Amino acid sequence: MSDLEQFRRETRAWLETNCPQSQREPVVEFEDRCWGGTKWKFTSDDQKRWLEVMAARGWTAPDWPAEYGGGGLNKEETKILREEMQRIGARVPLFSMGLSMIGPALLKYGSEALKRQHIPNIVKGKIWWCQGYSEPNYGSDLAGLQTRAEDRGDHFLVNGQKVWTSYADRADWMFCLVRTDPAAPKHAGISLVLFDMNTPGVTVKPIRLISGKSPFCETFLDNVRVEKDQLVGELNRGWELATYLLTHEREMIGSIGQSNVDARLYPAAIAELGLVHGQLADSALRTDIARWEMDHRAFELTAERITDEATAGHGVGAASSMLKYAGTEINKRRHELLVAIQGQRGLVWEGDAYDHGITATQWLRTKGNSIEGGTSEIQLNIIAKRILGLGRE
Amino acid sequence: MALVLDEEQRMLKDAAREFLTANAPVAQLRALRDERDPLGYRPETWRAMVELGWSGVLVPEAQGGLDFGHVGMGQISEEAGRTLTASPLFATAVLGVSALVLAGTGAQRAALLPAIVAGELTLALAFDEGPRHDPNVVATRLRKSGSGWVLDGAKAFVPDGHSADCLLVSARIADSAQLALVLVERAAPGVTVERVVMADQRNSANVRFAGVAVASDAVLGGGEDAGAALSRLADIGNAHLAAELLGLAQEVFQRTVDYLNTRKQFGVLIGSYQGLQHRAAHLYSEIELLKSLVLKTLQALDAGSDEVPVLASLAKAKAGEVATLATNEAVQMHGGVGMTDELDIGFFMKRARVAEQLYGDHRYHLQRYASLCGY
Ligand SMILES: Cc1cc2nc3c(=O)[nH]c(=O)nc-3n(C[C@H](O)[C@H](O)[C@H](O)COP(=O)(O)OP(=O)(O)OC[C@H]3O[C@@H](n4cnc5c(N)ncnc54)[C@H](O)[C@@H]3O)c2cc1C
Numbered sequence: 084m085s086d087l088e089q090f091r092r093e094t095r096a097w098l099e100t101n102c103p104q105s106q107r108e109p110v111v112e113f114e115d116r117c118w119g120g121t122k123w124k125f126t127s128d129d130q131k132r133w134l135e136v137m138a139a140r141g142w143t144a145p146d147w148p149a150e151y152g153g154g155g156l157n158k159e160e161t162k163i164l165r166e167e168m169q170r171i172g173a174r175v176p177l178f179s180m181g182l183s184m185i186g187p188a189l190l191k192y193g194s195e196a197l198k199r200q201h202i203p204n205i206v207k208g209k210i211w212w213c214q215g216y217s218e219p220n221y222g223s224d225l226a227g228l229q230t231r232a233e234d235r236g237d238h239f240l241v242n243g244q245k246v247w248t249s250y251a252d253r254a255d256w257m258f259c260l261v262r263t264d265p266a267a268p269k270h271a272g273i274s275l276v277l278f279d280m281n282t283p284g285v286t287v288k289p290i291r292l293i294s295g296k297s298p299f300c301e302t303f304l305d306n307v308r309v310e311k312d313q314l315v316g317e318l319n320r321g322w323e324l325a326t327y328l329l330t331h332e333r334e335m336i337g338s339i340g341q342s343n344v345d346a347r348l349y350p351a352a353i354a355e356l357g358l359v360h361g362q363l364a365d366s367a368l369r370t371d372i373a374r375w376e377m378d379h380r381a382f383e384l385t386a387e388r389i390t391d392e393a394t395a396g397h398g399v400g401a402a403s404s405m406l407k408y409a410g411t412e413i414n415k416r417r418h419e420l421l422v423a424i425q426g427q428r429g430l431v432w433e434g435d436a437y438d439h440g441i442t443a444t445q446w447l448r449t450k451g452n453s454i455e456g457g458t459s460e461i462q463l464n465i466i467a468k469r470i471l472g473l474g475r476e
Numbered sequence: 477m478a479l480v481l482d483e484e485q486r487m488l489k490d491a492a493r494e495f496l497t498a499n500a501p502v503a504q505l506r507a508l509r510d511e512r513d514p515l516g517y518r519p520e521t522w523r524a525m526v527e528l529g530w531s532g533v534l535v536p537e538a539q540g541g542l543d544f545g546h547v548g549m550g551q552i553s554e555e556a557g558r559t560l561t562a563s564p565l566f567a568t569a570v571l572g573v574s575a576l577v578l579a580g581t582g583a584q585r586a587a588l589l590p591a592i593v594a595g596e597l598t599l600a601l602a603f604d605e606g607p608r609h610d611p612n613v614v615a616t617r618l619r620k621s622g623s624g625w626v627l628d629g630a631k632a633f634v635p636d637g638h639s640a641d642c643l644l645v646s647a648r649i650a651d652s653a654q655l656a657l658v659l660v661e662r663a664a665p666g667v668t669v670e671r672v673v674m675a676d677q678r679n680s681a682n683v684r685f686a687g688v689a690v691a692s693d694a695v696l697g698g699g700e701d702a703g704a705a706l707s708r709l710a711d712i713g714n715a716h717l718a719a720e721l722l723g724l725a726q727e728v729f730q731r732t733v734d735y736l737n738t739r740k741q742f743g744v745l746i747g748s749y750q751g752l753q754h755r756a757a758h759l760y761s762e763i764e765l766l767k768s769l770v771l772k773t774l775q776a777l778d779a780g781s782d783e784v785p786v787l788a789s790l791a792k793a794k795a796g797e798v799a800t801l802a803t804n805e806a807v808q809m810h811g812g813v814g815m816t817d818e819l820d821i822g823f824f825m826k827r828a829r830v831a832e833q834l835y836g837d838h839r840y841h842l843q844r845y846a847s848l849c850g851y
Contacts, residue, residue: 373843377790381790382765384479384768385765387479387768391480392480405760405761408757462757463758464753464757468753473752474745474753475737
């Protein structure tokens with residue numbers, strides 16, 4: 084038996100023993116997904132145990148180096164672990180911007196001290212990280228950001244405002260883009276710094292969304308002291324890190340349509356509408372669902388193919404923009420169809436009898452998928468310029 | 477299985493691209509059309525393909541083939557889609573060979589496959605009976621007569637129907653629900669072939685059978701029900717048509733992007749206009765999605781997976797949609813010149829539509845997919 088087969092067998096057995104049954108149920112509510120951090124309230128002992136056993140093996144971050152607490156798995160093993168988790172419908176034990184964004188950036192650009200300070204806590208889900216990128220006047224044009232970090236010898240003094248900061252009210256730390264050289268061209272004067280959200284001068288104000296929830300905030304930074312050793316990478320080279328990190332963010336958002344459950348829509352449609360002569364009664368909806376399932380399958384296979392191509396050493400750069408664009412647009416269509424399948428019921432807002440409007444709130448939340456992490460239009464710009472080479476004189 | 481080509485498949489793909497662009501580019505199809513060539517393809521091109529072993533890519537080694545599988549053959553189908561090459565590749569080397577492998581007896585395979593590999597025999601699958609693909613309609617009848625059989629009926633839009641040496645005809649066995657697949661010489665008494673010139677200028681024909689005598693050893697599989705084999709044949713055909721359409725879409729898209737990067741209006745490259753950039757970028761991601769479905773389908777065929785029917789329908793549906801979009805956008809983004817016969821773009825559009833209609837367009841396949849899933 085090859086090492087990989089051996090690994091698969093052991094992994095399967097280990098997951099079978101260690102993954103609690105409740106953690107194999109589909110993710111429905113936001114809290115079903117564990118985000119970790121000091122303010123996290125576990126929904127059950129199972130959720131806590133599942134995080135702990137996985138983190139102990141470093142399997143919350145399977146392909147990160149073991150010396151910082153990661154799983155130390157190679158690409159093939161990582162893929163096997165993912166497949167085996169999917170096989171039993173295991174939930175991802177930890178979902179965080181630490182894992183998907185700042186962690187990879189620290190591993191690539193961070194000092195040894197920063198890695199030792201932050202990576203193990205990310206793996207264990209001890210700290211909830213938030214992302215301080217967007218500002219009121221600088222969204223798509225992120226590189227124009229104006230939040231200032233002044234050099235005060237042993238520390239930076241940060242002043243400015245961030246907006247749309249997801250979960251700033253629950254987060255422990257922020258990774259934040261700041262302007263450290265106002266005289267330099269806009270891309271060349273930016274740095275990436277880290278600070279504790281409890282630092283004096285940090286104020287957060289939740290913003291209510293169309294979904295009725297308040298998952299993001301305005302974040303005001305007023306004379307916030309940031310220690311110099313919390314600068315990631317080189318001073319004024321933050322744009323490179325910012326885009327590296329955005330690549331990871333896009334992959335994560337793009338993969339949002341992939342979950343631990345069968346995402347296909349037709350079982351719900353059959354349950355809701357019934358069959359007439361073996362077919363859904365609404366033939367237009369039938370076609371819409373089939374076309375969605377075609378695109379969804381194609382998307383999942385594409386994510387897999389691109390991973391496989393990278394493993395084999397011939398990938399395309401900027402693939403993350405294509406995956407982000409396609410994945411989020413497909414996910415938006417999925418939720419439009421989920422509402423359509425349920426008719427009026429899909430639009431109920433309140434009430435025990437109607438799942439408290441989960442269908443409607445989720446549908447509305449997905450509208451943000453093609454905005455957050457760079458809008459669909461920005462992804463199309465990137466594909467056009469970087470992959471297709473359009474518009475270069 | 478990883479969704480990437482292995483080393484040998486990659487080499488075959490590169491070799492195919494090199495051969496086809498050098499020896500059978502779109503200009504060849506244009507010349508065949510302009511000359512109103514009666515055969516519809518260049519025999520010397522086919523001969524060279526045979527020498528490269530392409531007639532035997534799907535043939536088992538025991539019958540002298542390369543046994544290289546559908547992923548391998550699919551790379552050739554894709555590359556031939558880029559160059560719009562007309563040849564017996566699809567009708568003979570994909571469908572003809574697959575029919576014999578799926579439904580032929582040992583003796584039939586031994587007799588016919590080596591001849592195909594050697595380029596001495598071309599075949600055409602006579603399957604549909606109307607202008608839209610419908611595998612349930614088989615009015616062509618095969619009835620017992622003495623020690624053999626007699627065939628009556630008509631087939632429509634048979635690829636290579638007027639040029640192939642022999643036709644593989646699907647028929648219902650009289651007074652039963654059973655289907656059969658029989659081998660009939662094109663020149664046999666009672667067979668009437670009428671070539672149909674299609675928009676894409678590729679070979680197609682309507683064929684009638686009036687009291688055609690069929691020897692018992694010309695019935696594939698010796699008369700066992702061929703229903704399952706026919707359905708698998710359609711899946712195989714659709715997988716390779718999807719691969720061809722993938723190649724076609726990529727090529728016409730590349731030509732469009734090149735044009736966006738050369739043509740100027742208002743003093744700037746038209747590719748600098750976001751109205752065009754976004755449509756091009758959208759098309760790019762659609763083609764990426766299609767690539768994955770095509771490869772997965774070809775791999776499923778080689779693995780004999782249960783998912784073949786579902787995947788073949790998804791791949792063909794997506795291929796039809798993407799190739800339609802790619803060719804429509806190509807004409808539009810080329811402006812007036814895109815409408816001219818002088819530019820090749822129109823050839824891509826015409827082939828895209830014919831290939832989509834063959835064995836079911838995206839509407840058909842979305843419906844079939846839904847039925848296969850049980851809704
Ligand atoms: C749910 C959600 C969560 C978020 N979480 C975070 C977070 O945690 N941290 C954070 O920093 N930010 C976060 N954001 C902010 C997000 O990154 C920005 O909203 C996004 O980058 C767009 O910026 P904007 O809102 O200023 O829109 P604008 O940039 O003003 O865009 C408005 C419209 O103009 C279009 N547009 C802009 N420029 C171009 C162009 N060059 N070409 C074509 N079209 C263009 C856009 O596509 C869009 O349609 C989040 C956003 C959402 C919706």
